[in-house]
Amino acid sequence: MKLLVIGCGQCGGRIADEFARLNRKAHAQRGIDIIADTFAVNTDVTDLSGLSYVRRDDQHRILIGGQKTSGHGVGKINELGAEIAKEESDRVIEAARATPHFHEADAFLLVAGAAGGTGSGAIPILTQSLKERYVEKPLYNLIVLPFRYEEKVEDRTIYNAATCLKSVYLVADAVLLVDNQRYVKNTSSIQHNMARINSSVVEPFYNLLCAGEEKKAKFIGSKVLDAGDIIQTLAGWTVIGYGRVQKPWFSFSFGKKRDFMDKATETQKGVQAMTSAIDGLSLKCDPIDAKRALYLLSAPPEDMNMTLVNEIGSSLKRIATEAMIRSGDYPRGKRSLDVTVVLSELSNVSKVMGYFTTAIQRLSSYQKRRLDFEPSVLEDAFKDIPSLL
Ligand SMILES: Nc1nc2c(ncn2[C@@H]2O[C@H](COP(=O)(O)OP(=O)(O)OP(=O)(O)O)[C@@H](O)[C@H]2O)c(=O)[nH]1
Numbered sequence: 001m002k003l004l005v006i007g008c009g010q011c012g013g014r015i016a017d018e019f020a021r022l023n024r025k026a027h028a029q030r031g032i033d034i035i036a037d038t039f040a041v042n043t044d045v046t047d048l049s050g051l052s053y054v055r056r057d058d059q060h061r062i063l064i065g066g067q068k069t070s071g072h073g074v075g076k077i078n079e080l081g082a083e084i085a086k087e088e089s090d091r092v093i094e095a096a097r098a099t100p101h102f103h104e105a106d107a108f109l110l111v112a113g114a115a116g117g118t119g120s121g122a123i124p125i126l127t128q129s130l131k132e133r134y135v136e137k138p139l140y141n142l143i144v145l146p147f148r149y150e151e152k153v154e155d156r157t158i159y160n161a162a163t164c165l166k167s168v169y170l171v172a173d174a175v176l177l178v179d180n181q182r183y184v185k186n187t188s189s190i191q192h193n194m195a196r197i198n199s200s201v202v203e204p205f206y207n208l209l210c211a212g213e214e215k216k217a218k219f220i221g222s223k224v225l226d227a228g229d230i231i232q233t234l235a236g237w238t239v240i241g242y243g244r245v246q247k248p249w250f251s252f253s254f255g256k257k258r259d260f261m262d263k264a265t266e267t268q269k270g271v272q273a274m275t276s277a278i279d280g281l282s283l284k285c286d287p288i289d290a291k292r293a294l295y296l297l298s299a300p301p302e303d304m305n306m307t308l309v310n311e312i313g314s315s316l317k318r319i320a321t322e323a324m325i326r327s328g329d330y331p332r333g334k335r336s337l338d339v340t341v342v343l344s345e346l347s348n349v350s351k352v353m354g355y356f357t358t359a360i361q362r363l364s365s366y367q368k369r370r371l372d373f374e375p376s377v378l379e380d381a382f383k384d385i386p387s388l389l
C-alpha cells in the first residue's frame with residue numbers, strides 16, 4: 001500500500017519526515033516504495049527548516065499563514081490554525097497534486113498533534129477539502145495525543161485536543177490515535193524522547209505497507225495483506241501496535257530438520273509477539289471494543305508456516321471477540337518474528353471520551369468566568385489615570 005503523507009504543524013511535520021525516512025529504508029532494503037510523496041505544512045518557518053527527509057522545495061515544505069503569523073506559528077490557538085488552513089487549503093492541495101506520484105497513492109494520511117495550534121486546527125480543514133475533491137480516495141488521520149504533563153499545565157491542551165478530535169472524526173475515514181504518554185521513558189531528555197517516539201510511531205507501518213508492494217516472488221506471502229485489506233479494516237477510532245521476538249529465541253531449526261518441540265516453541269513465540277503488539281498499542285484500549293482488526297505476521301521464509309499464522313490469529317480472536325479479523329503473512333526478514341496488529345472501529349475510547357467530558361466541563365466554567373468578569377470595575381479603577389494613546 002502506498003500513502004501520500006501530509007504532516008501539519010510541528011508534530012505532524014516531524015512524523016511525516018519519519019514516513020519519508022521509512023520510504024527510503026524500504027527502497028534501499030527491499031527495492032520498493034511505500035510512500036507516494038511526503039509534505040509538511042506549517043505556519044512556522046523554523047519548524048519546516050528542522051526537517052530532514054521531506055524535500056526542501058516550497059512545494060513539499062509549505063508555509064501557510066505567512067501574513068498572519070509572520071512565520072512564527074499560531075501559539076496554540078487552533079481556531080487560527082483552522083482559519084489559515086481554510087484560506088490556503090487550495091494551495092496545499094495543488095502542491096500535493098503536482099507530485100508525479102500523486103495517482104499512485106492508495107490513500108492519504110494526514111498527521112498532526114491534537115494539542116498544538118497549527119496542526120490541530122489545520123488537519124480537519126485539509127482533510128475535509130481533500131475529501132471533497134477526492135471522494136473515492138480513503139483519507140486517514142494520525143492524531144498524536146498530548147503528554148500527561150501538558151494536560152495538567154497548559155490550559156489549551158484539553159480544549160484543542162477535544163475540538164481537533166471531534167472535527168477529524170467527522171471528516172476522516174479513520175483516525176489513528178497515538179498517545180505520547182505511552183512512549184515516555186523518564187530517563188531520556190525530551191528531545192531524545194521525541195525522536196524515539198516518532199520512530200516508534202511509524203515502525204509498525206513498515207511491514208504493513210511493504211507486504212502488498214512486494215515484487216519478488218520468494219517474499220510474497222501465501223496470504224498477502226494488501227491495500228484492499230487495510231482499507232476494509234480502517235474505520236473510525238483506530239490503534240496500531242507492533243511486537244517482535246528475536247530469532248535465536250524462537251528458532252532452533254537452522255540447518256537441521258525441525259523437531260516437533262521446536263515448532264511448539266515457535267508457535268509460543270508467535271503468540272508472545274502478538275501479546276507484545278497488544279501491550280504496545282499506540283493508545284491503551286480494550287480489544288473487545290474493536291469491530292474490525294487485522295494482523296500481519298512477518299518472519300524469515302524458512303520459519304513461516306500456517307500453523308503459526310493461525311495460532312496468532314486465535315490469540316487475537318480470544319481478546320478481540322467482536323472484531324472481523326483480516327490477516328496476512330509476509331515471509332521477509334532474517335532474524336526476527338514480527339507481528340503488526342490494527343484494531344479499528346473502536347466503540348469506546350476512554351481517553352478520547354475523557355477529553356470531551358473535561359472540555360465541556362471547562363467550557364461552561366470558562367463561559368461563566370467570562371460572564372462574572374465585570375469590565376466596568378477595571379474601567380472605573382483607572383478612569384482618572386491619563387492615557388498615552
Ligand atoms: N510525538 C511527538 N509529539 C510532538 C512532537 N512535537 C510536538 N508534539 C506534541 O504535539 C503537541 C503540540 O503540537 P505542535 O505540533 O508542536 O504544535 P503546532 O501544530 O506546530 O502548532 P503551533 O506551534 O501552536 O503553531 C504537544 O502535545 C506535543 O507534545 C513530536 O515531534 N513528536
Ligand SMILES: [Mg+2]
Nearest residue numbers: 010044047073
Ligand atoms: Mg509549531
